[in-house]
Amino acid sequence: MQPRNMSMSGVVDLAAVKAAQEAKAKAEQARAQSAREGGAGAISPADLVIDVDEAGFERDVLQRSAEVPVVIDFWAEWCEPCKQLSPVLERLAVEYNGRFLLAKIDVDANQMLMQQFGIQGIPAVFAVVAGQALPLFQGAAGEAQIRQTLDQLVQVGEQRFGLTGLTVDPEAEPGGAPQPAERPAGPHDGLLEAAVQALDSGDLSGAVQAYKNVLNEDPGNEEAKLGLAQAELLQRVQGVDPQQVRRDAADKPADVQAQIAAADLDLVGGHVEDAFGRLIETVQRTVGDDRDTVRMRLLELFEVVGPDDPRVIAARRALARALF
Numbered sequence: 001m002q003p004r005n006m007s008m009s010g011v012v013d014l015a016a017v018k019a020a021q022e023a024k025a026k027a028e029q030a031r032a033q034s035a036r037e038g039g040a041g042a043i044s045p046a047d048l049v050i051d052v053d054e055a056g057f058e059r060d061v062l063q064r065s066a067e068v069p070v071v072i073d074f075w076a077e078w079c080e081p082c083k084q085l086s087p088v089l090e091r092l093a094v095e096y097n098g099r100f101l102l103a104k105i106d107v108d109a110n111q112m113l114m115q116q117f118g119i120q121g122i123p124a125v126f127a128v129v130a131g132q133a134l135p136l137f138q139g140a141a142g143e144a145q146i147r148q149t150l151d152q153l154v155q156v157g158e159q160r161f162g163l164t165g166l167t168v169d170p171e172a173e174p175g176g177a178p179q180p181a182e183r184p185a186g187p188h189d190g191l192l193e194a195a196v197q198a199l200d201s202g203d204l205s206g207a208v209q210a211y212k213n214v215l216n217e218d219p220g221n222e223e224a225k226l227g228l229a230q231a232e233l234l235q236r237v238q239g240v241d242p243q244q245v246r247r248d249a250a251d252k253p254a255d256v257q258a259q260i261a262a263a264d265l266d267l268v269g270g271h272v273e274d275a276f277g278r279l280i281e282t283v284q285r286t287v288g289d290d291r292d293t294v295r296m297r298l299l300e301l302f303e304v305v306g307p308d309d310p311r312v313i314a315a316r317r318a319l320a321r322a323l324f
Contacts, residue, residue, distance in 0.1 A: 042169035048093045052103040054110050061103050065128040068166050069100045069157040071136070071150070074114065074124040076107050081140045082123045088143055089125070092150060098166035099154045100127075127153050130161045152308075159222065191217075195227055204235040229303035236261075237268050249278075256282060256290045260297050267301055275301055276315035283322045295319070 052060045052072075061070050073089050075082035086104065093102035107114045107122055117126055117133065125136045136149050157163040191214045198206035211228035214221050242265055248255065249262035259282045266275035279298040283291055298319060302312045 042167040045094045045168055045170060048098065048168065049090050049102045049104065052105050054112055057113060061128050062131055064101060065131055068098065068163055069153050070128045071100050071102050071153070072126045072128065073102060073104045074107050074117070074119055074122050074126070075104060076122055079122050085123045085140060088146060092146065096150065096154070098168040100150065101166065129153070129157050129163065160226065192223060199231065204231055204238060207231040208235060225303060226306070229300055232300070233264060233268065233304055237264050254285065256286060256294055260294065263297065263301065267304060272305055272311050276311065280315065280318050280322050283319065295323070
């Protein structure tokens, strides 16, 4: 079976954004608690690869995913491709030195987990980040492709969820309790925490303002840029009638605001390519101020998804062709 990749940054909805912010706050609390307790508890490299079953899944995968991305290797003894893939994942887990944790699940002994993840064939590799499951690839994959996927996973875990990984000590005894790696407090952590609290309470206006407060002091703050773009998107779709928005977009293809509103809904629902395609087509049909309005909204949606996402890169090229 050919590998099936999926970007980690494409699906945007209220629950996911809120979960990301909450997970980041929990990770910060865990780091603070670790510091208060002396910051001990570095783990052995041997503890970076663990066997997980249904009974321990919540503890070993879901709970740990609030501290470090957890990569899940679904395998079976009779699976020949698994015997080629699993050693590569195990070696990379040690090489990445705590930036992710590898959980190995024997599908023969854990049929319920296999069903819950919707796995049709093995090997299958997923990740869980802050409690959210992400499909990485299914079937055999080359090491270069695996590294690229893991690099993206680690980047998303750190930038969007504040997961800086685990502290690894080659001299530590196997079986030690994992601790999140220490991260120095940033100068804007208080303002970013205010944004998290605003999102937690459903105060999207407050979250928008909190992120703007950070950007007023630090215009290049990537976390605040992403948070602001997401919060503004959610604020725009809050309370709208999705059916009416889609009817208006279908009935009025030349109406710029109708197409923009529908694109917002597309993105919130995780239909990234649909959102981008709708606005690029609208750019092609418009001129002057209308065209510029659509272009600016498209650039805002690029910020929500992330500049390194392949769908954003492709859409930027399509936008350039539409404009020039």
